[in-house]
């Protein structure tokens with residue numbers, strides 16, 4: 629079967645023109661995969677560098693630790709501003725569901741001071757004063773998702789089941805990995821440095 633090209637009335641065999649096709653093909657494939665990997669890594673690094681607010685602590689079982697302004701021991705979520713400048717998160721979103729990221733929208737003038745903390749009660753008491761999300765946290769484990777006003781994800785934390793009076797905390801604040809430890813309501817999680 630003819631496998632060449634007509635060129636100036638001459639049949640050119642492709643294997644003669646490119647005797648190392650398989651090597652070239654392999655190099656191109658590797659280069660494409662490497663480019664995709666580098667681009668995705670850069671995008672992730674860029675996103676992490678841009679991020680100034682993170683989910684810092686989650687307390688799904690609160691029976692003695694802290695009460696809201698009405699004296700109720702409810703679930704709570706702590707955000708941390710990892711920048712030194714105050715950040716306005718008015719209109720940002722908080723949820724326990726990927727498919728419904730806008731379960732709670734932060735009200736106007738919601739500010740977190742530089743390197744400061746902010747508590748949101750996850751108690752479904754949306755008629756109470758202050759920051760009260762319209763969902764509760766399950767002791768069986770679930771997700772907490774913080775998003776920009778347009779729905780783009782800022783941070784997502786998935787915590788495992790726990791029935792103890794502990795909180796799922798980043799240690800150190802803002803950039804550390806999560807673990808169960810004694811709660812630090814609206815304060816630093818850096819218990820190792822105390």
Ligand SMILES: [Ca+2]
Pocket residue numbers: 696698700702749751753756
């Ligand atoms: Ca409440």
Ligand SMILES: [Ca+2]
Pocket residue numbers: 684685706811812813814815816817
């Ligand atoms: Ca804390």
